[in-house]
Amino acid sequence: MIQIYHNPRCTKSRECLAFLEETGQEYEIVKYLENIPTYEELKGIIEKLGIKPIELVRRKEKIWIENFKDKVLNDEEIIQAMISNPTLIERPIVINGNKAVIARPLESAAVIL
Template identity: 70%
Template sequence: MIQVYHNSRCGKSRECLISLEKSGQEYEIIKYLDDVPTFDEMKVIIQKLQIKPIELVRVKEKIWIEKFKNLTMTDDEIIQAMVANPILVERPIVINGNKAVVARPLEKMNSIL
C-alpha cells in the first residue's frame, strides 16, 4: 500500500492527498509530526528516496537555521536532528514498495505509482 508522510498544514501535502484520492489508489496517511519515524525508519525512507539525508531537510526552517545550519554534521547526525525535530522533514513523502519520492512538484509522485 502507498504511504504518504503528511503534514496537514502544508498545501503541497494536501494537494498530494487530493491527487491520490482522484487516482483511486489505496493509501495510508502517516502524520509524521505526531507519529515521528524512528531513526531506523528514517534511514529506510532516505534509502528508498535514494538521496543524502541533507536533501530531505527543510534548511529554511527556523530550527535548522538556529541550531544546525553552521554545524558540520554526519549523515547520522542529520537524521537524528530530523527525528528530534520532525518539522525539518521535507514533505510530502510518498512511498510505494521500495520506491519513494518527495512529491515536490506533485508530478514526481507519478513516477512511482
C-alpha cells in the same frame, strides 16, 4: 500499500493527498509530526528516496538555521536532528514499495504509482 508522509498544515502535502485520492488507489496517511519515524524508519525512507539525509532537510526552517546551519554534521546526526525536530523533514513523501519520492513538484508522485 502506498504511504504518504503528510502534514495537514502544508499546502503541497494537501495537494498531494488530493492527487492520491483521485487515483483511486489505496493509501495510508502517516502524520509524521504526530507519529515521528524512528531512526531506522527514516534511514529506510532516505534509502528508498536515493538521496543523502541532508537532501531531506528543510534548510530554511527556523529550527535548522538557529541550531544546525553552521555545524558540520554527519549523516547520523542529520537524521537524528530530523527525528528530534520532525518539522525539518521535507514533505510530502510518497512511498510505494521500495520506491519513494518527495512529491515536489506534485507530478513526481505519479512516477511511482
